[in-house]
Amino acid sequence: MTVLVDNPQARHIFLExxxxxxxxxxxxxxxGLLELVHDLGFVQVDSIQTVERAHHQILFSRNQxxxxxxxxxxxxxxxxxxxxxxxxxxxxxxxFFPYWKHRFARREPVIMERWRRWHGEGFDQAFEETHQRIRxxxxxxxxxxxxxxxxxxxxxxxxxxxxxLEFLWHTGKLAIARRExxxxxxxxxxxxxPPEHYxxxxxHEAFIDWACRAAxxxxxxxxxxxxxAFFDLVIPEEAKEWVSxxxxxxxxxxxxxxxxxxxxxxxxxxxxxELLQPPEPPQRVRVLSPFDPLIRDRTxxxxxxxxxxxxxxxxxxxxxxxxxxxxxLLEGDRFIGRIDMKADRKAGLLDVRKLWLExxxxxxxxxxxxxxxxxxxxxxxxxxxxxxxxDGWLG
Numbered sequence: 513m514t515v516l517v518d519n520p521q522a523r524h525i526f527l528e529x530x531x532x533x534x535x536x537x538x539x540x541x542x543x544g545l546l547e548l549v550h551d552l553g554f555v556q557v558d559s560i561q562t563v564e565r566a567h568h569q570i571l572f573s574r575n576q577x578x579x580x581x582x583x584x585x586x587x588x589x590x591x592x593x594x595x596x597x598x599x600x601x602x603x604x605x606x607x608f609f610p611y612w613k614h615r616f617a618r619r620e621p622v623i624m625e626r627w628r629r630w631h632g633e634g635f636d637q638a639f640e641e642t643h644q645r646i647r648x649x650x651x652x653x654x655x656x657x658x659x660x661x662x663x664x665x666x667x668x669x670x671x672x673x674x675x676x677l678e679f680l681w682h683t684g685k686l687a688i689a690r691r692e693x694x695x696x697x698x699x700x701x702x703x704x705x706p707p708e709h710y711x712x713x714x715x716h717e718a719f720i721d722w723a724c725r726a727a728x729x730x731x732x733x734x735x736x737x738x739x740x741a742f743f744d745l746v747i748p749e750e751a752k753e754w755v756s757x758x759x760x761x762x763x764x765x766x767x768x769x770x771x772x773x774x775x776x777x778x779x780x781x782x783x784x785x786e787l788l789q790p791p792e793p794p795q796r797v798r799v800l801s802p803f804d805p806l807i808r809d810r811t812x813x814x815x816x817x818x819x820x821x822x823x824x825x826x827x828x829x830x831x832x833x834x835x836x837x838x839x840x841l842l843e844g845d846r847f848i849g850r851i852d853m854k855a856d857r858k859a860g861l862l863d864v865r866k867l868w869l870e871x872x873x874x875x876x877x878x879x880x881x882x883x884x885x886x887x888x889x890x891x892x893x894x895x896x897x898x899x900x901x902x903d904g905w906l907g
Contacts, residue, residue: 514776517733517788519768523816523845524790529732530806531574532842533793540575542582546592546605548574553730553743554602556803557595559694560825562837563855563862564894566803567603572893573798588690591706595688595696596681599744599808609705610712614719615745616684623679642676643685643700651689651699652677720746724754725780732787733765733777741809770818795844797882799851799890807840819847819870834868843882848873853887860897862887867903 517525527533531552540548548571549555558566571578586593587603594606597615604612624636646652654677677698680686687704689697702710714722727742728734734742740751755762755778763784767775779787800807802823807813814820821840824832835852842848849869856863864887869875887899 515763515765515784515788516774517765517767519770519772519816520845521788521790522733522767524793525732525787526816527793527806527845528790529730532798532806533791534574536574536576536794536796536798538575538577540577540579540582542585542590544575545571545578545582546586549586549593549603550605550607551730552805553726554598554604554805556598556805556808557601557603558801558803560837561855563799563839563853563890564801565694566801568893569799569801570804572890573800573804576889576893584690591704594705597744599741600803606706606709609709610714611719611722611745613684613713614716616682620683623682627679639676639679643680646686646698646700651697653692653695653697655695720750720754721758724751724758727751728778728780729783733767733779735775735777738777738809738812767816769815775815793845795882797848797879797886798842799886800840800842802837802839804840806842817845817847821847821850835866841883843879846873848879851883855891855894855896857894857896861900862891862894862896862898864899864901864903 524533531548552570555567555570560566563569564572567583568578568580571583583593583603587595592606593603594609595601596604596612598604627636642657645657654675657675657677677686677696681688681696681698684701686698687701689699689704691697723743723745724739727739731738731742736751736755737748739755740746740748746754761781762778763781765777765779767777769775802821807819807821810821819840822833824834824838825836829836834850837854838850838852840847840850847870849867851867852865854863854865855861867883873879884899891897891899
């Protein structure tokens with residue numbers, strides 16, 4: 513018999529899977545941080561620092577004891593995390609590296625053909641030269657190689673936005689050893705990825721099974737399309753075939769969307785009893801990054817929460833509905849609004865420009881106090897001294 517999952521239950525399941533039902537002030541530490549990233553599957557990296565960079569804000573929104581230096585240690589010293597690509601640049605557990613080898617193999621001919629169309633035959637000699645240079649002389653930043661090749665009139669000038677370093681990184685031959693002022697420092701993957709993960713191999717069948725199973729675990733429930741989109745490691749047809757081959761391990765459920773429409777999905781049968789009894793999320797307000805994994809799938813967000821969110825960074829200013837970089841506000845299991853703000857570090861302010869509450873959400877004193885408390889927490893984390901509100905609603 514197909515199980516019906518009502519909308520509040522579905523929200524709670526997804527919030528729990530995405531680490532947003534945990535107590536946010538329990539000491540995290542390095543091991544707890546590693547486990548959190550593992551449980552999420554990945555944490556997206558983005559350079560925009562309107563308030564705080566995406567990866568830091570994603571982790572802070574789940575645990576206010578998160579420390580940036582712990583993440584740097586796991587990435588650059590312990591090497592239990594590495595940077596690579598899901599649907600975008602992300603921080604990923606190094607234990608997943610053997611599965612990413614299949615992504616490297618899939619991407620290499622695609623990227624190679626793209627470069628061949630741009631530059632013709634013979635360009636790939638530059639890739640080999642760059643790889644050898646790093647092997648012989650150690651890690652480099654893009655600006656180092658660019659400066660050298662600019663003097664010689666070399667391959668770097670072929671296309672300013674695509675480099676040999678990026679090709680070698682996307683195909684797994686190089687890894688990001690660290691960042692300096694957020695600029696990537698590239699080194700050989702075998703010198704960055706721990707040996708046990710670098711050397712490990714998995715079969716194609718094991719790769720497909722892991723990619724689909726790991727995605728469904730972190731989503732709680734999903735269609736085959738949502739499974740494929742989670743890590744962006746497999747295509748929907750492969751996820752659909754995986755579902756078909758593992759029906760004995762899956763349970764079909766019908767989700768109630770926010771507008772009451774049913775949506776068939778799948779759950780892992782062995783986890784179903786636990787999933788169907790999710791904890792209540794904390795009622796505190798959280799300011800989410802625009803790149804938070806909870807809202808990465810905008811359609812799923814709208815279906816489950818009735819929250820229509822689009823980042824407007826690339827929308828011309830005159831056409832923006834809200835603003836350049838507007839943050840969603842989550843209260844318990846409900847999106848209550850969005851907020852436009854910027855950290856002015858020179859002035860020591862978290863400058864709040866405007867708050868929009870969702871239709872039907874009241875600006876009660878308790879709710880506004882919760883928003884103000886979260887903004888205070890975020891200001892401290894960002895390193896500014898106080899919150900300044902242009903509209904004066906903070907009092």
